[in-house]
Amino acid sequence: HRITAVRSVVAGQFAGLSDILHDLSLEFAAVEGYDEARAERVIEALSAEGLTVADCSCRTGEISGMTVEIEIVVGKKTALSKTLLLRVVNRACGRYFESPELSFEGDRARVVMCEMPLYDLEIGSAQHVCDNGELCGDCLNYFVNGAGSTVALISDGMGCGGRAAVDANMAVSIMSKLCKAGLSYDCALAVTNSSLMIKSEEESLATMDLMDFNCFTGRVGLMKAGACTTYIKKNGKLMQKEMPSLPLGILNEARFSKEDVVLTKDDWIVMVSDGVMIGSPEWIERLILTWREGSAEQLAAQIVKEAQKRRKNDHDDDITAIAMRVVENG
Template sequence: MAEWAPARAGFMKKQTNIILGHLIWALGGILFARANIEGIFAFGTAYLALLILKGEKNIVTGLAGIIIGSLTVQNYSLLACLGGETLLYYLVLKNKKKDKNKALILGAAVLGASFLSGVLLFLWMKGLNTEEIIRVSARALIAAAFSLLLDHALADHHHILKATEKKEMSITLLIVISIALSGLNQVVFGYANLQIILVSFLVLSIASRFGAGLGAGAGAVLGFLLQWNFGPESLINAGLYGLSGFIAGGFGKFGKPITCVAYVSAVLMFTFFVNSLIIPMHLLSSGLGLLLFLLLPQGGPKTNILKKRVVPEIETTVSKVKTLAEIFDQLAFGLHAAGVESCRLKPEVPELMNMLVERICKNCPNMSYCWEKEFYKTYNHLFDLFIKLENEESIETDHLPGEWRKTCGRFQEVILAARFILDQQKDRETWQKRMALNKDALAKQYKSVSDVIGHLAQELHSRHNQEEGRPLVWGRQQKNLIDIGIGTFVKEGNGISGDNFNAVPLSSTKMALIVCDGMGVGEEAARMSSAALTILEQLLSTGFEPEGAVKALNSILVLRSPEESFVTVDMAILDVQEQKGRIIKIGAAPSYVKDGSDVKVLSTSSLPAGIFNEIEIPVVEISFTDEILILLTDGVIDAGKNIDVHRDWLKDMLEKTAVCTAQEMAEKIIEEAKKMANHKMEDDGIVLVVKKKEKTFDKNKSSMENKH
């Protein structure tokens, strides 16, 4: 009995949300069906087309709202056109949600359906003339334009609903709101005008949240577009609400009560000078809008302008962190310059000749004869010797000048010493180049550390540098989560897998999923892949960008013994809010994206990390809406090579497999791979399956269950 109460509460909350969603879509249909421009009702049909395009579950509710709205304004012509337009939209726009040209298809469908239905209606009723053709064309053009505008506005509505601290507001969403509010024209209850109530609330909210500039702009747009008659009255409303929003925004930092007083004063003053007869209606309606504004919490920062001051301790910390970032930046610059300079320091032939003279000729009895009497001949002989030794691996003494062979008492010693000096110099140059490459790699890591520390200082200064309270914000809870499934197997005869994976949360909506394959199999490969995953997790958690983290991993592996440092990296950075992702593949096996029965193979040509100092970072952009992402290692793909080398067995299997949970799909892939290899696995393998899932409340009060 104790468990029944939370379950029932969760069920009731879910039902309430469903009912509320239906009411919102129906209300949108009513408002857009009532909205018109000079008697042209074009917004309802565009609203219906967008619902069908997006495949919303509330199409019937929205259609019912459009019918109710049309009946309230006695617009029977829209009702007559609605049936044919609905059928055309369903035929053209169904399943076009993911089409790249969906905006073009939407506009063309609305334009064609609106024009065709209008022409047929007038032909059936009273025939066509020039005026009717113009009205039908205007309605079709307005409907097509509004459908595109509404599509863009709904795609950009997250910033306002989540109350994010962005300093700009989507103008398209503001225009859509104005059109919806124009559907409330002449909706009056006594002295309370519903249109004025909502406009006052919106102007106050925007002015308080974004300041005087955007408050004035929002007031002007809302005031001008409320009635769509483009007459002097619209200009007066634009000026009235624009100036009221500007004044309210100027007092926004003093709190809600002061903002409301400033707004009411501006409205009363302008209304008195423009038309004093409507003061009672404006006063009551604006008062109700103010009451709504005061009752609902806003997302703006709650600051006291008289108490706003810098916290000295945090300011000192920020200064020290910035200095530390500059130090790492200078270290990076110095190491990079030192690496470049060391590559240029190559000794010339005369320097090598001096080394030879110090070792051989200095103690020779013929020193004075060779380097005093025959200086030019001796110098030229040694210079030619070094040039030949540099260009040829071995030389014959017979090819050297005979006069020199006769006069030099240590001829063979000179040849051997010259060859030794050159070999020694080549070894020195090899190590200098490697040291320069390592210095350059270290310089890049210092630069990345400098950037991370600089971002930390900026975050400290921008977010926590003032004594302010934390605002209470009504925000939407994240609807989508990530469902992960894992499947593994090891090579026959081994007890540990050399393939590993990890999941690193980057933010509340973004996660990095990583699969690593160490070189070879067994314990050594497991150690390498585990170390690579640990390094990547630490770098990503610190604030490194994914590409920078992979480059840093490559540099660390290169600095180790090259015989033991090869590892492949397959990283997916997924954002459930933006519904997209990026795949970084470093020597990794192909990945697969399953969208229904369609399967796309993602592959790149790159070497594993740890081989060269410079590494290419191939990035593949993907959509992450209803798709399923499969990351795996080459051991899984190679399980079917004994049956058909040229056949991609996994792609064929995924095309035939029905959509299921991530874990079930991972287990199916592993079982199929074992079956293809007759359970005699020749390599380690791991499969990581990722898909989105919705979360709902279960019977436990604070836990969540997955809805696949």
């Protein structure tokens, strides 16, 4: 039985490799084109500042704005100022960019600058460990994926304590690394699921709750594998996104349940683990709806605090909340 299970997982890994190659082809196809005129203006402007530019490209994507990549020849006395680079490229391209990322190899400096998106997220998070223990069976993470989106993740391992913590942290760690590397969420989920299934002979289950916020368009992609409700406050009205699905570690093929919604300034997204869902959900709905002045960090902390209070007469559990408010850049 074990050999059959391993064969099935290995076959799934090969299918996953095929999906990775497919994702790479889609990423190349998503590049709308290269703006050679702007690249020439950037080279001329930097040369006027005394810098030697070996190469420059201005790449535009479907939903990620413009990305400028510059290769500059540097010597021992060459000093690169991020402020100077930002000012020059903003003026040459006629757009606003985020602070440049610099890397060096030999006598070359690589500069990468991404166009500043319309929106950003104010993010706050809070957790409570079951019975005030040392290891939390929930794991969370959030990051900017380099393609114009902010990504937030929550995974809830089966039960509490060390074993649940290992499963949840493993799921979030693998998923985060694959997403940052540019893989699609479906492909990353398949690899994460396979990893949990072959981790040990004992059953390893973990939920996966993923939110992708496109900072250029305001589109929110909600993806769930066994995760509980996400709350969306849009234009002062609350929506509950339950999206039934199975957690990771059960079947060879894991699938997300998906929904999209478009948000604008001052809309909210609240993700929680199932430790929050005690009794009637009216209290958390009322809390989110009436939240006006406090920060995202304060809202997440208040949700966890209220959930702890309501668990006093019930068994304790790990509790996690991530609160996110849409804000405009600039």
